[in-house]
Amino acid sequence: MIDIEVNKELIGSNGKMNLDIKLNINEGDFIALTGLSGSGKTTLLRILAGLEQSKSKIKVDNKIWQDNKKFLPPQQREIGFVFQDYALFTNMSVKQNLLYVNKDEKLANHLLELTELSQLENRNVTSLSGGQKQRVSLCRALMNRPKLLLMDEPLSALDPSMRTKLQDEILTLHREFKTTTIMVSHDPSEIYRLSNRVIVLQDAKIIKDGNAKDVLLKTSGSAKFSFEGELLDIVKVDVIYIAIISIGQQLVEVVLSEEETINLQIGSKVRVSTKAFSPNISN
Template identity: 75%
Template sequence: MINIDITKQLHGSDGFMDLDIKLNINEGDFIALGGESGSGKTTLLRVLAGLEDAKGSITVGDKTWLNAKESLSVQERDIGFVFQDYALFPNMSVKQNLLFVSKDKELAEHLLEVTQLSSLKDRMPNRLSGGQKQRVSLCRALMAKPKLLLMDEPLSALDPAMRSKLQQEILSLHKEFGTTTIMVSHDPSEMYRLSERVIVLDKGKIINDGNAKDVLLKTQGSAKFSFEGELLDIIKVDVIFIAIISIGKQIVEVVITKEEAQNFTIGQIINVSTKAFSPNVT
């Protein structure tokens, strides 16, 4: 269990505000952290990492990371941090970047194999694509087998196809290592796909906290429309099948037939159209 009870004064776009966070997170959870820019998401990650100070307390299991008397250094906290800008050592090869964290060659080889980087292990960062650099960054963060993995919009600079691929790799590694993960994201489909719990901040305060479906789903009646979206999930409720679809920056649910549920594939781009209140999904 991770217990967070912290306060910190921040200077936002509208002047000073207080970051005031009280959270309990179960071990092994995947948390998506959302909210507008300047709401305190990145600062919260940095406080957890020990990169910024704050008042209050942070305990991870039976170990205290922060209280009124002490604050553990970054090196003393059992964390991995994946930055948006990769932060790789430019003078080290892919494998050397990993072994800098830990000399566990077997683990390094395993991570490179899982993320399909084995053939690039001797390549320097300046010869890698953005997606490859992000995979190296993720592997390096996991080399220390951290209790807490922090990710600050790690996929925001990548194209949609690469984002989708890395999302699956992040999820599989999260499950394999049993790491507690907190990820900042502005992408509702990414949050829905990866997280078990979504926490939304606004002006330093938690304004929403719940499972991804309850927090993200925004289904409203509408007039005639036709949109393309990505099929995220199909849920069966009694005898009804419901498609969860990402359209733009929103996630909606649409009732579909049993035949449609059998024919559709998760991740498929589908068309959602309606006349009055009778949607058709094709």
């Protein structure tokens, strides 16, 4: 069990705000941490890792990591941290990056085999692709068999097919090592596939906490699907209007009546939903 009480003043886009988080996390949970940029997600990870000072209480399996009298430095906390930018030692090979953390060569070989990196173990990390580098970063984070694995948008820079492959590998490693994991992500499909619990932050506060379906599914009533996107343009074609909307990595067109265009603004976030075969959009 991990008990967390975090309190820290932050400067957000709207000025000062107080990161005020109280959480109880079960051993072996996979937590997806999501929310708008600037809501405090990365700061929370850094506080848990001991990389940032705060007025917080953190207890892991009845061991105090931090309170008003005690503060364990990062190297004494049983954590692994996977950064978005890999943070690898560029003067070392793949295997050397792992053994720098822990000289357990058997564990290093096992992790490299699980992530299909064995044939690259002697390659310098600078010669690897983005997906390979992130695999090395993940393996290195697990070399000390951490009680808590922290990941800050580890797959956001990768293409969709590579993201899916690494999601599978992350889930395999999470289950084998039985590590409690907290991952920052904005990708709904990634959150759904990996997590058993989703926590949404807004203005440094928890606004939602539940499983992925309950937190992320936004259809209601008889709506068959519902997606959020950005309204890029509204084009008049004869007597109808066509809205061009960016949803994920795709553009979609939705036919509107003149009345439906009145309250829509270019650049605004909209929701596209449908009942049967008649889609409609709204702010």
